[in-house]
Amino acid sequence: MTDGGLDATDPRTLPGFFDALADGDLLGGVCADCGQVLLPPRPACYACGSHDVDVEPQSREGRVFSYTEIHAAPPAFAADAPYTVAVVELADGGRLLGRVTADAADVAIGDPVELTVREPTAAEREVALEYETGWPVHVFEPR
Amino acid sequence: MPEPVIASVGASPLGRTDLPGRDLFSVALAEAFDGLPDPADIVEAVYVGNQSESYEHQIMHGTLLAEWAGLRHVPAERVEGCAAAGALALRHAVKDVRNGDHEAVLACGVEKMSSAGTSGATDALSAAFDRAIEQRSGVTAPSQYALLARRYLHETDATEADLAEIAVKNHANAARNPRAQFPKEIDVTTVLESDPVASPLKLYDCAPVGDGAAAVLVTTPELAADLDRPQVRIAGSGASANNIAVAERDMTTIAGARIAAETAYEEAGIGAEDVDIAEVHDAFTVCEALLAEAAGFAPAGTGYQSYRAPAERADGWTNVQLSPSGGLKARGHPIGATGLLQALEAYEQLTGAAGDRAVEGAETALLLNEGGVADAVTVGHVVTTAEAP
Structure with a gap:
């Protein structure tokens, strides 16, 4: 697991996600292992269980x-x-x-x-x- | 490993009642223990399926109902999984008996949905959906299933009239069920012309709001025999969670339900073709179609034919009869009690106590109980009077 130290500025938390969205940025989690897109971003991939989740801007x-x-x-x-x-x-x-x-x-x-x-x-x-x-x-x- | 059996069942009246939840439970318990010793002489643990504290501002249902049953000082807890709470309670009882922890466990469920009217129930049920995205967008239980229905109608040959026929079939079954909330027949026109709730679903596509309680006594075979009770084996139990958000799931292949059913089949040593009757979670008409496919009764895209006689269904369908009780749609859907009402129906069908609605020769039943939208959580049980394979 790699998500130690999550805080409210991290887009893998809801406050972090909505802060970015308020600025017009739709952020998604993208699983580094299987490519699954997670909306909103979260610490773990539901498709493969990986905690290696990147945060990337998504097309609106x-x-x-x-x-x-x-x-x-x-x-x-x-x-x-x-x-x-x-x-x-x-x-x-x-x-x-x-x-x-x-x-x-x-x-x-x-x-x-x-x-x-x-x-x-x-x-x-x-x-x-x-x-x-x-x-x-x-x-x-x-x- | 002891194989758990259902030794007795009971239920309260279903629908809009004048009894609070704990009193509905007392009525259900009295039926289940009619002719038996007091619960305190038998029951060693209690699990209570219950959806929401919104209805009666009451949690601690394990403690409360154990006390009302005269069962102080036993382990007792409320189990929550929205509409799957009842089957989750049953599953806990099954595990306790299998593990040898207890010889008799009371699995029960209760919901007092009418306490705050339809809008109160709509609000309480919306808590089952993702708060951040779905609730804030104004979704409801019908709208979540409507998204599945719209997609199902898009991907298959099914029409809104086919979904209406599922409601018509389940009302016809309920008309022969003295326990049913709506024991009356309806026609397709009534369904199609009923008020829109969340398109393409209309009022008569939706299970009703209603009160109810159910109690199922799960024991070892030896204890059921000592009690001189007809017994039905709980031969398989499976459960699966899936994403909370409906958008992130395959909306027409209900994967969690398939896992729950297949796990239950595997434990029971049977296949879908061995199932004679199924009580599936037809909270909305489209659910019966989707779950017929997930349970392996119907090829993909043909589950909507569940209302037809077996000979008139597509190739690859089994001969299963779905929702002989009238289903959630017409028997009733008091959320936390529903999974146990499914078990009650199977018990009565398999022990010759189903009266006019008896499915001739039925020996094996599948129960599929869902919580949240579709397979957010699904619990499956195989119950049977057939010899173990």
Whole structure:
């Protein structure tokens, strides 16, 4: 294992990952042994178990792998419903879930999208845990 | 190594009840111990499947339910794995008996889901998903499975009408199950025209919110015989975790479920073709299709045919009957109790106690219980009255 000394500036922790994301940088873990992309980065590779995980910038462009339109939302997001959520396959091989800024009727599997980052809304801050309040929110925009 | 058996089962009413969780448990326990000595005379350990403290602001279910069973001073603990908690509790009981640690272990589960309405249940269940990315994007249990369903419909010949037929079949089974939350038949149009929840899943694609408790007494064969109880061997037990985030998994090949099922088959010395009935985790209609494939009952891409009679399914399907209880969809899905309700169904089917819903000649059952979305964690058990191979 090589991840001794992890602290909140390390992108293999959530604070480190979201700090970079707030600056517009999407960082992924890339397993030095098998190449698996890990989003967000973490100390261990789920594919092979290695703890030799590099952190590398990831393309923010990708394609819709699957999607849904949420009608019955959790209470914290009820005012947003209906909204679209997708799993996106990014150009560098990782997959990430996020909201899509389009009606589901205008989305299809394979559609090109791009990850963008915004500040959390007041409503989102209200339901955030104390340590999450500064974290940005990522969304996918059709391109 | 003693081979664990199920010696008795019990359940509370399922659905919207006026009883708190501990009282639901008392009802289930009373059925399981009807005609038996008191639990204190038999039971040596307790495991409780329970999803969330959100519903009743209560943890410590091991301590609480042991006490309510009259079992002070035994090891007792709550087991958590979202909707797989019940089968995880059963698996702990199986291991204790196999290891010779105990001759009788109570595996039970309870959930009081109706306490905060549908929105409370939606919120409690969303805690099963990755907090950093998924929860903050507003996912729900139906939306997570909807992502699998959309992909499954994209990759296979299945249609939304096929998924609807799975719900129709399970409601028809539940109509013959006096324990079912929804013992009534429905038709495909009802499913297809029901309110959208998370497209392509609609209200009738989804298992209901409901309360319930179940109790399963796991013992050595000798003790079950001493108690003069019909016994069903728990011949195999497997479990597997997978990624927490659905995005990082193969969304149409449910690898963890395959590992759980194959481990259970291997321990039991059987193959998928030997399974007569299966209670699979049909929390959403698409799950039954995916799990039929993962369990080895159906070739890839044909699991959605589970609603059809065996002769009308694709080549390569086994003759298994899925969800004879009505499944999570219509029998009910009180989260922490579900894995034990699956075991209860198998016990009743294999001991001639399934009444009108009995699957003729059934000797061997597979139970597949999932927690989180799909195979975030899966537990599989093979239970059987057949001679050991």
